[in-house]
Amino acid sequence: MPPTLDGQLTIEKTPSYFITREAPRRIAAMSRDVKLMIVVRDPVTRAISDYTQTASKRRSVAPQRPFESMAFTNRTTGLVDTSWSAIKIGVYAKHLERWLRHFPLSRVCLISGEKLIADPAAEMRRVQDFLGLKRVISEKHFYFNETKGFPCLMKAERSGSPHCLGKTKGRTHPRIDPQAVARLRDFYRPFNMKFYQMTGINFGWP
Template identity: 65%
Template sequence: MVGPHLVGFKTVTSAGRAVRGRSQQERDRAGGWGKVETGRSQPQPRLSPFSRAAGWDPPALMPPTSSGCGPSTPSLSLMPRTLDGQITMEKTPSYFVTREAPRRIHGMSPATKLIVVVRNPVTRAISDYAQMLSKTPGLPSFGTLAFRRGLGPVDTAWSAVRIGLYAQHLDNWLRYFPLSRFLFVSGERLVSDPAGELGHVQDFLGLKRVVTDKHFYFNATKGFPCLKKAQGSGHPRCLGKSKGRPHPRVPEAMVQRLRAFYRPFNRKFYQMTGQDFGWD
């Protein structure tokens, strides 16, 4: 029997696999929105003996066609084998902002559960820019990219801005999946209270609460919590070098303009999810 999958939309940034073999009847998935919150939530559920996750990040459920020009049929063949009672996780942030992803994933398994990790879209946009800048030195300034002609309206054509329109992306997903199939995780609380947020994740998946406070310690250098073995054995696992990098300085006037721009979208997102993330 094909088992449960978890599609998690990590604070948006990468991917995983699908099921071959036995497991439960539900499917769960974990995804993210382009740097909505890259990779913070996915390693933790791996601590649970009841979950299996891919060890690499191919967009398994939205693979390219043979021509390499676009997605074809979602592939379950890349997912790890699972046992009865286990859940298979797959994480690809880009799913959330890919228009055809909901239809394709629903066609593969309408029982899929989806975990979405979101953070303040203004902070997310600046963080996304910092990542771009680290890979492409000499990139135009943040203001030049975020605002048309550097002075005009907010430029939603820029991916770092567009990804933060969470309500619009969620609206596309709700055409195929009911709200009950989603768990929305606060990226801010995932940093300040990782065990608490992971507790909600485990409850949502119907897993025993195995991941607790004893699995975390705060890394002051990174500014994020790190994972450790409950018994203190083994090496702790912290975020990679690409995480926790300093953000470029953005003028406060630009930050305020972005906050004003996102405010109505944020409020709609709060209404849609029934959660106030406190970004305003």
């Protein structure tokens, strides 16, 4: 972690922190004053998105197995493969439990991935308030890119073109068997309900 001077905030990020078992203890040992921000989205959509991202990288190496064969250890019984990282990431309640052993919920800002797309300015207001920053980012800093299906960030007037997510974002998801999607929703539902109870936030996932 780089040194932080008075009046500065240092931000470090990686998706793996949230799910790495040792991370909460190690970060708490470094400082219990850190503020934690976690972006979550519908875990079924997230699993399909992770699969799509991985598949796009593997095409030049070897064909990717179908999503359904990776998500289930047994399609007949509907047994979900919880060892697959794309599935494991979405069990948010289990991951958050580890963090709450070391940090109070007041030091955690949970950001809705769906709202970050639908209304990025509103979510950024929450982030700025959470970090104790002056509200600088607002609606005028975003526009929705219809091609990508994501909002893009408008740069300062003198800095040129808007900044959009790279080509690895906004890929079209493959068609997944509706029965597989329904089974995954059944699997995640109790974990989602527990997550809502733990955080006091209903993210509205099906």
